[in-house]
Amino acid sequence: MAIEILMPALSPTMEEGNLAKWLVKEGDSVSAGDIIAEIETDKATMEVEAVDEGVIARIAVAEGAQGVKVNEVIAVLAEEGEDASKVETLPTPVESITATEEKQEAEAPKVEPATASVSAPVMEVANDPDVPAGTAMTSITVREALNSAMAEEMRKDEDVFIIGEEVAEYQGAYKITQNLLQEFGDKRVVDTPITEHGFAGIAVGAAMSGLKPIVEFMTFNFAMQAIDQIINSAAKTLYMSGGQMGAPMVFRGPNGAAARVGAQHSQCYAAWYSHIPGLKVIAPYSASDAKGLLKAAIRDPNPVIFLENEILYGQSFDVPDVEDHVLPIGKARIHKEGTDVTIVSFSIGMKYSIQAAEILEAEGISVEIIDLRTIRPLDMETILTSVKKTNRLVTVEEGFPQSSVGCHIASQVMQQAFDYLDAPVITIAGKDVPMPYAENLEKLALPNVDEVVQAVKQVTYK
């Protein structure tokens, strides 16, 4: 019985990768544990091992192939006694390989992305008033955008350094800090022990004396260990010192659910940090915003929480091809203009919103989408202007529902634009449960496109 060897996933969010190298050829005999191929993505490389004995009957994907989908058949193995030349591809995939990761996220089992159903939206950065019309664009990933933002600011300012777990020699758990060590050296790209509370405090102390640290948390879930230093030391010192000293720094890292990493690795902290005076909170969706706002955050003399999203890291967007792309903190972007309803979202919530809008537009409902980009200070003006035009509002986020960002917006709209509302505001959030692991339950726990579509129909009475 022939065995299909499938393209493995290196990480919970990997959808495709490159087949870098075959270490076997057709006709070779292999034993379990033999390394047969090397595969790579933009954030990791790994070796593929054979799990079964047999003869390589066919190599289905050539060396050097790019964009090989996870679970695609890359080779076929004939078992002992089988005629390798007569083996045909079988329809049922068989688990025939394991992955030995050389460089991977420190987290996470290797599973299929639960978000595969949410493919990259078609609509890109529509109109950003801070990017002049006609600006030349280059398509880069969010990962590249974040990486170049840090590199550019570190070139500009000697006081900027990055500190965190695996930021240097490992090149970043999610490769956001790739090549920074090579360019800036270990004085400015500092690997720490696994000790979030301690290194966050050390970074705040360094910031109090005038340096400008970028603290990378491998995920914001781990920043819970450090939350005292972030809030009690970084956010409050300026006020407590009567303006004498503060903490000019950035805390950044992936936030919210990735894919099937369970309850302790899947929480959105946007609402938590947005609660705190003394902090600025940014949660970009596009690569352009990721770059422009991270550069702004590094230059900002205040502590800035910069919430990234792992699923968005590998997605490409147009980014202005200018030397110094900096965007203003605290300004929302109207992603798409519309007249019937306003959807307010941020970070990966934008994906659901954009896809829902495509469906709704086809049904004749004109949707305006606002990408908050900054959660604190919140650009209520842009929201209110839009709501006064559309008279209906739906908010979309992945965090827990109680005291969510959407709850705050709904309350503000109620207080400041009550007479303009033609329907109660609907706040779409993650479900009020710890994130489950099972694929189906995780999907149920997160918001989805249909929920957004239904909410819009509800507020527009359609």
Added chain:
Amino acid sequence: MASKPSTSTKSKSTVQMAPKPSSFTKDEELKAYYDMLLIRRFEEKAGQLYGMGHIGGFCHLYIGQEAVVTGMQMAIKEGDQVITGYRDHGHMLACGMNPDGVMAELTGRQSGYSKGKGGSMHMFSKEKQFYGGHGIVGAQVSLGTGLAFANKYRGNDSISLAYFGDGASNQGQVYESFNMASLWDLPVIYIIENNRYAMGTAVTRSSALTDFSQRGASFKIPGMSVDGMDVRAVKAAGDHAVKWTRGGKGPFILEMETYRYRGHSMSDPAKYRTKDEVQKMRAEQDPIEQVKQRILKSKMSSEDELKTIDKEIREIVGKSAEFAQAAPLPDASELYTDILVGA
């Protein structure tokens, strides 16, 4: 209170013997006397004002521990940074901060160091290199390590002093900081002010290892126990630690065996220790009395000269109390200032 030899049987012990204190010059004795007495009188006045309702909230007095910060200040130089917890008035005065500004902060006035927005536990002075004033037990240890990180990053020869108590010594982030400070040879001196009680919990009830000079052993940080009631012993140990740390050898731990006469805060019922214990310390080991007796015995100064100093200090403290009560409350508009830079 005398320093103790290493209790470790291993030859690689990190514990060092405290150096024998050398005699102070007349100038040193008088400076120590002046600085410690200023703290003592200031704190007594703060206690009075608290009792009269002029100071609110929490108020943690440094009375009894004056020799620690005074001796350490005599061992460091300009540009070195100081950071501590909430029992911080003494550190501020020792750093040269203005008593008027400190007292006015205690009364919550506009002229206070933090414009009345910090209070007893939260004062800072960039000018005097005093970095607070922190209310979360142990947080200042990581922050102080960060100050050292910045000094090393900048390549200057400044060091930081991170003060904390026997209570804070059991916080996790203290050890996270020890680890990184040692790993990266950061120029920081950890000064553990062991006043025997974490609030009302005696060290024997809170700490598995009560010899705090050994607390850096897991991180290869040398430490020594010091008679924190003798300002000369503090200065001698401080000199040693400063030389070590400024010399690029990394962090150093000084356990200062000291004692606070007053309660943990103003609202402390002091049921956890006897009055006799407090009286015995005051009578036998008072840091100010020790200096005074030495000065008089060696005839460095006369009783009258010391009385002149006492009078001067009483005037400074009295003036600070008047200033702090007369100064205006912060304007209501201050509520919304200093939240963000440039906002």
